[in-house]
Amino acid sequence: MASILNIFDGPIYDSSITKIEEVIVNPSNPNAISNNDVIHFSQNQVDTLLLISRGFIEITGELTKETGTIASTSLANAGALHFFSRAVLKLNSHTVEEVYDVPHTCIPKIYGTFAEGETRNLAVMGWKTDLISEGKFTARIPLRVLFGIAEDVRNVLVNTRLEIDLTRSQSDVNALYSTATEAGVSVKLTKIALSIPHVKVNDARRLQILKVMEKNKSLKLAFRTWELYQYPSLPVAKKHSWTIKTSTQLEKPRAVILFFQNGRNNVKTKSSSEYDHLKLRNAKVIINGEHYPSANNQDQDFSTNNYLTFYEWYTRFHESFHNFPNPYPLLKFTAFKTEAPLVIIDTSHQKEAIKNSVVDVRVDLEFKEDPPANTTAFCLISRDSVFEYSPFTGAVKKHEG
Numbered sequence: 001m002a003s004i005l006n007i008f009d010g011p012i013y014d015s016s017i018t019k020i021e022e023v024i025v026n027p028s029n030p031n032a033i034s035n036n037d038v039i040h041f042s043q044n045q046v047d048t049l050l051l052i053s054r055g056f057i058e059i060t061g062e063l064t065k066e067t068g069t070i071a072s073t074s075l076a077n078a079g080a081l082h083f084f085s086r087a088v089l090k091l092n093s094h095t096v097e098e099v100y101d102v103p104h105t106c107i108p109k110i111y112g113t114f115a116e117g118e119t120r121n122l123a124v125m126g127w128k129t130d131l132i133s134e135g136k137f138t139a140r141i142p143l144r145v146l147f148g149i150a151e152d153v154r155n156v157l158v159n160t161r162l163e164i165d166l167t168r169s170q171s172d173v174n175a176l177y178s179t180a181t182e183a184g185v186s187v188k189l190t191k192i193a194l195s196i197p198h199v200k201v202n203d204a205r206r207l208q209i210l211k212v213m214e215k216n217k218s219l220k221l222a223f224r225t226w227e228l229y230q231y232p233s234l235p236v237a238k239k240h241s242w243t244i245k246t247s248t249q250l251e252k253p254r255a256v257i258l259f260f261q262n263g264r265n266n267v268k269t270k271s272s273s274e275y276d277h278l279k280l281r282n283a284k285v286i287i288n289g290e291h292y293p294s295a296n297n298q299d300q301d302f303s304t305n306n307y308l309t310f311y312e313w314y315t316r317f318h319e320s321f322h323n324f325p326n327p328y329p330l331l332k333f334t335a336f337k338t339e340a341p342l343v344i345i346d347t348s349h350q351k352e353a354i355k356n357s358v359v360d361v362r363v364d365l366e367f368k369e370d371p372p373a374n375t376t377a378f379c380l381i382s383r384d385s386v387f388e389y390s391p392f393t394g395a396v397k398k399h400e401g
Helices: 078-084 102-113 118-125 148-152 201-214 308-322 334-337
Strands: 016-024 038-043 055-063 071-075 085-090 094-100 136-142 161-167 176-178 183-201 219-231 239-247 253-262 280-287 290-292 344-347 359-367 375-389 396-397
Touching: 016 038, 038 183, 055 071, 055 334, 078 102, 078 136, 078 280, 085 102, 085 396, 094 102, 094 148, 094 219, 094 396, 102 219, 102 253, 102 308, 118 136, 148 219, 161 183, 176 183, 183 201, 219 239, 239 375, 253 280, 253 359, 280 344, 308 334, 308 344
Parallel strands: none
Antiparallel strands: 016 183, 038 161, 055 136, 055 183, 071 176, 085 094, 085 161, 219 375, 239 359, 253 344, 253 375, 280 290, 280 359, 375 396
């Protein structure tokens, strides 16, 4: 309150940043961008300040058809994410983050953590936006969508070599959406590039950074990683217990996100960027015998729009993820049911015995009726991760404890 009396303080202008330059990095093999190819980017200039939170992958391509003109096919929502099956980020040749099944990791993350206004920035990626013009398109995937480190680490990386590997999907069918059955349409990518901002600073700030480097002081990178598990063919039964994993890793699970798809994979007339509720009734996560949530069953019923608990979990997660008291989640109540009925279970409050032991994760599911055949279940686990790196020696290691 006393700040209202600071009538003699003048304006403060920060001139420490002299320039932010967008640097384009091409793949090591620009011609290897077809299905199943591994696309490698390497930013080898180490005497730099990299702002990866504002970096992006730019993709240029076109839709082609064997015969005739394309009548009803375009890119699916966030179709650019479906071009890739795996993404890896390395610092000084050390793997810091690895993402498997890129679309089904990143799209639920968008639904769960982005606000409605934020998704306007994703129009360049094709989020609820048609990027096709005369059969051609250009899309940009922000690195903050692909990697947790680019989402959570907003400061620059000092004197660090950055590498990114993107593995192309086996097929691009899921990247397409058609309002009617249209055969012979495919995607051809013509160019992929990485854009990374390089930050230039004035002499005073550069001297300050050099002094830190000379002391060989390690800098910490704290961010949230996303680990996806799949059950490719869920049993046709009302109740199912799914053992997710057993692990000794020390990263603390923050949340578990459950979602399902039926009849969407490699079907152009159904969006592969949306999910199905399958009349899920109850869901629990069990970590080393501890139940989340600890309360009784939820007894939800999507057929009567009684999915209030699941939607409340969804809004609470958006609030806790951003540490913001008034959440503005992307999905409104009705859209939550029809587009992405994510069941988000908070697992961040744990006993010390759980945090420091072998972690066993299991999910118990109960449906109102048998889920249809060929249903895929997904489990996305959000974890805390901390790395240390030395701008002086280039050493990178995982921070324990």
